[in-house]
Amino acid sequence: MGGLAHYLEAEGIPTALISLIRGHTERMKPPRALFVPFPLGRPFGAPNAPDFQRKVLSTVLALLERQDGPILEDFPDKAPGPQELSDEEMEGWTCPINFSSSVDDLSDTEKFSKAIKQEIALLRPWYEESVAKQNGRRLDGLTEFSTEEIVDHLVAYAEDQDTPSFLEGENMARAIKLTCDDLKHFYYQAALAKPAATYEDIDNWFFGESLGGTLILEIRKILIGLEDPVLKRVGLINLLPHAMSHHAT
Amino acid sequence: MVFLKDMPEAAYERIVNQELPEYGETDCVAGPPLAERRIAIITTAGLHRREDTAFKMGVGEYRIIPDDTDMNDLIMSHISNNFDRTGFQQDLNIVFPIERLRELDKADEIGSVAAYHYAFMGATPPTDQAAVAKDLAGLLKGDNVTGVILAGV
Numbered sequence A: 001m002g003g004l005a006h007y008l009e010a011e012g013i014p015t016a017l018i019s020l021i022r023g024h025t026e027r028m029k030p031p032r033a034l035f036v037p038f039p040l041g042r043p044f045g046a047p048n049a050p051d052f053q054r055k056v057l058s059t060v061l062a063l064l065e066r067q068d069g070p071i072l073e074d075f076p077d078k079a080p081g082p083q084e085l086s087d088e089e090m091e092g093w094t095c096p097i098n099f100s101s102s103v104d105d106l107s108d109t110e111k112f113s114k115a116i117k118q119e120i121a122l123l124r125p126w127y128e129e130s131v132a133k134q135n136g137r138r139l140d141g142l143t144e145f146s147t148e149e150i151v152d153h154l155v156a157y158a159e160d161q162d163t164p165s166f167l168e169g170e171n172m173a174r175a176i177k178l179t180c181d182d183l184k185h186f187y188y189q190a191a192l193a194k195p196a197a198t199y200e201d202i203d204n205w206f207f208g209e210s211l212g213g214t215l216i217l218e219i220r221k222i223l224i225g226l227e228d229p230v231l232k233r234v235g236l237i238n239l240l241p242h243a244m245s246h247h248a249t
Numbered sequence B: 001m002v003f004l005k006d007m008p009e010a011a012y013e014r015i016v017n018q019e020l021p022e023y024g025e026t027d028c029v030a031g032p033p034l035a036e037r038r039i040a041i042i043t044t045a046g047l048h049r050r051e052d053t054a055f056k057m058g059v060g061e062y063r064i065i066p067d068d069t070d071m072n073d074l075i076m077s078h079i080s081n082n083f084d085r086t087g088f089q090q091d092l093n094i095v096f097p098i099e100r101l102r103e104l105d106k107a108d109e110i111g112s113v114a115a116y117h118y119a120f121m122g123a124t125p126p127t128d129q130a131a132v133a134k135d136l137a138g139l140l141k142g143d144n145v146t147g148v149i150l151a152g153v
Helices: A002-010 A022-028 A050-065 A087-093 A109-133 A147-159 A172-191 A199-209 A211-224 A229-238 A242-247 B009-016 B086-090 B098-106 B126-142
Strands: A015-019 A032-035 A071-074 B038-043 B047-049 B063-066 B074-076 B116-119 B147-151
Touching (some): A002 A015, A002 B126, A015 A050, A022 A032, A022 A071, A032 A050, A050 A071, A050 B098, A050 B147, A109 A147, A109 A172, A109 A211, A147 A172, A147 A211, A172 A199, A172 A211, A172 B086, A199 A242, B047 B063
Parallel strands (some): A015 A032, A015 B147, A032 A071
Antiparallel strands (some): B063 B116
16 A cells, blocks of 8 residues: 555655554655554444544545655544443344254264355344345355355365366365355354444354354365465465464364 | 454564565655545455456456445455454445545535545555556546545555
8 A cells, every 4th residue: 555655646646545554654654644543454443433434534635735745643543442232132143053063073064064054044134134234235245156055165175175166267266265255254244233243253253153164264274284385375374364363273 | 353463473473574665755746725636545455346356366456446336336355354344344434435535525625526436455565556556647637636545454
């Protein structure tokens, strides 16, 4: 992002940048930047907080009128956080059934596949509720596969890594990355039917309790053990967030 | 726990100390008062319309987001999973504040909203964006843009 600021400004376009990693911005010295003390992924602070978002946007826009660069200002306020949930409310977004005790042998792929599709069926109403609450906005759709088809492809890959890529025109590494992200988007969108849940809670639920997360962790373990450097790299860095590494087996 | 400071130490060190190109200082381009500026948003969140091709690693490419796009149709194919996406799943404006920008336009705090906005994927090495940025600058000028908000994730 800092590089783009230099390139565009050199071409005559005024820029003002939102920075989430202050150290990078200090080193790259873009002409105008505003550091914001928010989590990675949230440059305008908090969802559904229009007044706060507008304040961040107005603050960074105001920098456009200055020419004393390189400018690196600090936004003074922390982002508003989600409200605490009661135990009763928590039950609404956690996985409705924990299948882990009935799936103690992942080599039994038929059993696993059936269980994860049951889990998806139970989450489906929450997913639909979440999509409806957002006026039809949904985040899955990186591929054209249904959630169940994604499960079939990933389970088949877990059984046999010599199968050809299941995503037309793409190699297996990209097929796995895009379908795992789509699977994750489905689960996260379902969990967000209760928007006050924190992202840390949802991450821990997905990777620690759901079968969807178990499937991705299993694929990750397989990829890390392969010789192919591209597939190995996807396994090492593209499927499990660093912050969730305690769920790796 | 997607605050950078809360990441495991090895991941924190890798991100903070990653190799970055040196640019020196670039002069700030002057422009009209904010209330007369035409503003575009450029995000590095890897956003695109559902029918667009998903972003690929190591390619300094961008996607166009026309201002009249159905914003509900924007999805994210950023390769990194080390930033929060639940905020984006609840509210597009947390990474791409298009509604806030339109509100500022309506309140005459900016001059106008650009006809086109743009999205990159931030995991791309900055130097891979040099050639495409030149092309992009031409498009922004053609749209009479006089201010760009660059928002990373």
